[in-house]
Amino acid sequence: MVCLGNICRSPLAEGILKSKVDIKSVCVDSAGTGGWHVGELPDSRSIDVARKNGLDISDQKCRKFIKQDFEDFDWIYVMDKSNLKDVLSLADTEEKRSKVIMILNESAAGSNREVPDPYYGGDNGFQLVYGMLNDACEHIVNRLNNE
Ligand code: 4NP
Numbered sequence: 001m002v003c004l005g006n007i008c009r010s011p012l013a014e015g016i017l018k019s020k021v022d023i024k025s026v027c028v029d030s031a032g033t034g035g036w037h038v039g040e041l042p043d044s045r046s047i048d049v050a051r052k053n054g055l056d057i058s059d060q061k062c063r064k065f066i067k068q069d070f071e072d073f074d075w076i077y078v079m080d081k082s083n084l085k086d087v088l089s090l091a092d093t094e095e096k097r098s099k100v101i102m103i104l105n106e107s108a109a110g111s112n113r114e115v116p117d118p119y120y121g122g123d124n125g126f127q128l129v130y131g132m133l134n135d136a137c138e139h140i141v142n143r144l145n146n147e
Contacts, residue, residue, distance in 0.1 A: 002065050002076060003033075003078070003083055003117070004034050006034075006063060007040060007046065008046050008117065008126070008129070009079045010032065011043075011046055011050075011057050011060045012046050014057070015055045016130075019055055020141045027072075029073070031066070032065060033065050033086040039062060041058060042060050049126040049127055049130050065086075074099065075140075076101070079117075080115060087100050104136055106143070107136045115132055115133065
């Protein structure tokens with residue numbers, strides 16, 4: 001799960017997907033394309049909205065997306081077109097490029113819809129993002145279970 005800062009959207013996506021899969025057999029992680037918050041906890045508004053929805057994401061630590069992630073993960077979900085461009089700029093093979101998916105294309109195939117960045121907005125933006133990611137993660141799990 002990749003966003004810009006790895007403190008708002010992708011930590012929520014990580015927590016939500018982890019809550020829906022067997023984490024002993026599926027490795028779920030998140031990272032940011034930017035490095036400003038490396039080592040920090042998720043944004044307190046993400047921690048709060050997760051908690052309101054029954055999830056604890058306060059054990060996560062921000063890290064930066066690295067090229068090795070293309071080796072370590074089968075799918076790389078990005079939140080918006082800017083993340084897509086940044087992650088694709090690090091991919092040097094077609095196989096790596098094919099792993100990168102706009103996450104809302106799971107719930108709305110081919111739409112190329114973006115998960116809005118809630119960082120500069122109010123708290124209700126976080127619940128909106130939570131709902132979008134929860135829906136997308138349901139689709140990911142269905143796909144996983146059908147493979
Ligand atoms: P995120 O939101 O990409 O959903 O984690 C942001 C968090 C921090 C910044 C930008 C976006 N920032 O510029 O520090």
